[in-house]
Every structure is written in structure tokens, then in C-alpha cells.
Amino acid sequence: MRIVLDRQRCVGSGNCVLSAPAMFDQSDADGQVVPRAPLPPSGVPDEARVAVELCPSGALSLADD
Ligand code: SF4
Numbered sequence: 001m002r003i004v005l006d007r008q009r010c011v012g013s014g015n016c017v018l019s020a021p022a023m024f025d026q027s028d029a030d031g032q033v034v035p036r037a038p039l040p041p042s043g044v045p046d047e048a049r050v051a052v053e054l055c056p057s058g059a060l061s062l063a064d065d
Contacts, residue, residue: 002064005039016060
């Protein structure tokens with residue numbers, strides 16, 4: 001599994017930043033999610049799974065490798 005980020009769908013709620021602060025930040029310009037580093041090509045840490053579950057817009061999702 002891997003994380004998929006569709007920034008176009010982000011509504012800037014910040015749930016992902018609270019759930020997985022090591023992975024996600026928000027843009028100062030528009031509040032949209034910004035990955036702190038390239039998202040891993042495979043493997044989803046537990047905190048990232050929580051972030052996916054709590055994302056209200058579907059901007060974060062899981063996909064098969
Ligand atoms: S939780 Fe979803 S909608 Fe909220 S900032 Fe993160 S990616 Fe955007």
C-alpha cells in the first residue's frame with residue numbers, strides 16, 4: 001500500500017498535520033497540505049493511516065503498490 005495525495009481536493013482542514021506531523025504540513029499561502037518529504041513509494045505508517053481516515057475531503061487515500 002502507498003499514500004496518494006490529491007492536492008486539488010484538499011480543503012485545508014489540517015487533520016493530517018495533527019495526525020502525522022512528521023509527514024504533512026500546510027502551506028502558509030493557501031493552507032493546503034504539503035508533504036514534508038516525498039511520500040514513501042510503498043508502506044504506510046500507522047499515523048499516516050489515521051491521517052487518511054480523518055481527511056474530510058478525500059485528498060488523502062490509500063492505493064495498492
Ligand atoms: S486532512 Fe485532508 S483536507 Fe485536511 S489538510 Fe490534510 S489533506 Fe487537506
